[in-house]
Amino acid sequence: MRVLAIVPAFNEEQSLPSVVAGLRRSAPSVDVCVVDDGSTDGTARVASGLGVTLLSLPVNLGIGGAVQAGYQWARDHGYAVAVQVDGDGQHDAAFLPALVEAVTSGRAGLAVGSRFAGPRVAGAFRSTWARRAGIRYLSWMLRLRCGARVTDPTSGFRAAGREAIELFARGYPPDYPEPESIAVAARAGLTVTEVPVRMSQRLHGESSISAWRSFYYLVKVSLALVVLPTRTPSPEDSA
Amino acid sequence: MRNDLIPFELQAISIAVLAAFLVWVLRLVRTQRLSLRDSLVWVLTTLLATVVALFPGILVQVARLLGFQIPSNALFGAAVLYLAVNVLVNTVAGSQNAARLRRLAQECAALRAEVDLLRARSPGAAKADERGPRVP
Numbered sequence: 001m002r003v004l005a006i007v008p009a010f011n012e013e014q015s016l017p018s019v020v021a022g023l024r025r026s027a028p029s030v031d032v033c034v035v036d037d038g039s040t041d042g043t044a045r046v047a048s049g050l051g052v053t054l055l056s057l058p059v060n061l062g063i064g065g066a067v068q069a070g071y072q073w074a075r076d077h078g079y080a081v082a083v084q085v086d087g088d089g090q091h092d093a094a095f096l097p098a099l100v101e102a103v104t105s106g107r108a109g110l111a112v113g114s115r116f117a118g119p120r121v122a123g124a125f126r127s128t129w130a131r132r133a134g135i136r137y138l139s140w141m142l143r144l145r146c147g148a149r150v151t152d153p154t155s156g157f158r159a160a161g162r163e164a165i166e167l168f169a170r171g172y173p174p175d176y177p178e179p180e181s182i183a184v185a186a187r188a189g190l191t192v193t194e195v196p197v198r199m200s201q202r203l204h205g206e207s208s209i210s211a212w213r214s215f216y217y218l219v220k221v222s223l224a225l226v227v228l229p230t231r232t233p234s235p236e237d238s239a
Numbered sequence: 240m241r242n243d244l245i246p247f248e249l250q251a252i253s254i255a256v257l258a259a260f261l262v263w264v265l266r267l268v269r270t271q272r273l274s275l276r277d278s279l280v281w282v283l284t285t286l287l288a289t290v291v292a293l294f295p296g297i298l299v300q301v302a303r304l305l306g307f308q309i310p311s312n313a314l315f316g317a318a319v320l321y322l323a324v325n326v327l328v329n330t331v332a333g334s335q336n337a338a339r340l341r342r343l344a345q346e347c348a349a350l351r352a353e354v355d356l357l358r359a360r361s362p363g364a365a366k367a368d369e370r371g372p373r374v375p
Contacts, residue, residue, distance in 0.1 A: 057347070
C-alpha cells in the first residue's frame with residue numbers, strides 16, 4: 001500500500017525540517033512530497049536537502065493550487081492514499097497512521113482530522129471562540145448542503161483514498177479550499193469520516209487566515225456551498 | 240449634421256475625443272499590445288458612438304422608442320449597461336486565465352520533479368549538467 005504525504009509549504013523554511021522529521025518518525029514507510037508554493041525564502045533549498053519529492057511551483061498559487069499539484073503527483077504515480085499535512089507544523093504526524101487506516105480499512109473515501117471529534121484534551125489547540133463559531137457555522141452548512149457530518153471542516157489534515165485523489169487531482173477549489181473540498185467529495189458520493197487529532201499552535205510564520213479575512217472566508221465558502229451542487233465541470237478540470 | 244439638439248462646439252469636441260480614442264485603439268493593435276480580436280468590440284462601439292455624435296437625432300428616436308423622458312438618460316443607461324457587461328466579460332477572461340495559469344504552474348512543477356527523479360537515477364546525466372541541484 002503506497003502512501004504519499006503531501007506537504008504544502010509557503011515560506012516554511014524554518015518549520016519544514018521538523019515537519020518532515022516528524023513524518024519519518026511516525027510513518028517511516030510513507031513517501032513525502034513537499035509542494036513549494038512559490039516561496040520567496042529558502043523553502044525549496046531546505047526541502048531539496050531533506051530527500052523528499054519536491055514539487056516547486058514557479059508562481060504562488062495559494063493553498064488550493066499547491067495541494068492539487070500534490071494530488072496530481074499522487075494520481076500519476078499510483079499512490080493508493082494521499083495525506084495532506086501542513087508545512088507549518090500545526091499537524092501532529094503521530095495521528096497520520098490513524099487517518100490512513102480510516103481510508104485503507106474502507107471506512108472512508110476521505111478522512112478528515114478533527115480537533116473537535118474526540119474527547120477534550122487539556123492543552124490541545126482548539127482555536128479562539130469566534131473562530132470556533134465560524135467553524136460550527138461551516139459544518140452546519142456542509143450538513144445542510146451536502147449531508148456531510150464534519151465537526152472541523154477547516155482542517156487541512158486529511159487522508160484521501162484513490163477515488164478522492166483522482167477527484168481532487170481533476171478539480172480542487174483554489175482558495176480557502178478545505179470546507180469546499182469536503183463538499184466536492186461528499187457530492188461525488190465519497191464517504192467523509194472524521195478522525196480525532198490534536199493540533200498545535202503554529203510555531204513560525206502567520207496563519208493564512210488573518211482576522212479580517214475570516215469574514216471573506218465565510219462569505220466565499222457559503223457561496224461556494226450554495227452554488228456547488230449546480231455547478232458543471234470546468235474545461236480546465238479535464239486535464 | 241446641423242441640428243438644434245446640442246451646440247456645435249460640444250458636437251465637435253465629442254467627435255474629436257472619439258476620433259482620438261479610435262486612433263489610440265488602432266495604435267494598440269499596431270504595436271501588438273491589443274489583439275485584433277479584442278479590439279473589434281472597441282472599434283465598433285467607438286464608430287457607433289461617432290455616428291450618434293454626428294446625428295444626435297438617432298438618440299432622440301431611440302429614447303422615445305424605449306420610453307425615456309430625456310434622451311441623455313437613455314445614453315447613460317446604455318453606457319452603464321455596456322460597461323458592466325464589458326467588465327463582467329473581462330472578469331470571466333481573468334478567471335479563465337487564472338485556471339490556465341494554475342494548470343501550467345502545476346504541470347511545470349511536476350515536470351521539474353520528474354527531471355529531478357531522472358537525474359537522480361542516472362548520475363552521468365547529472366554530471367553533464369553543470370548546474371547541479373536546482374536552486375530557485
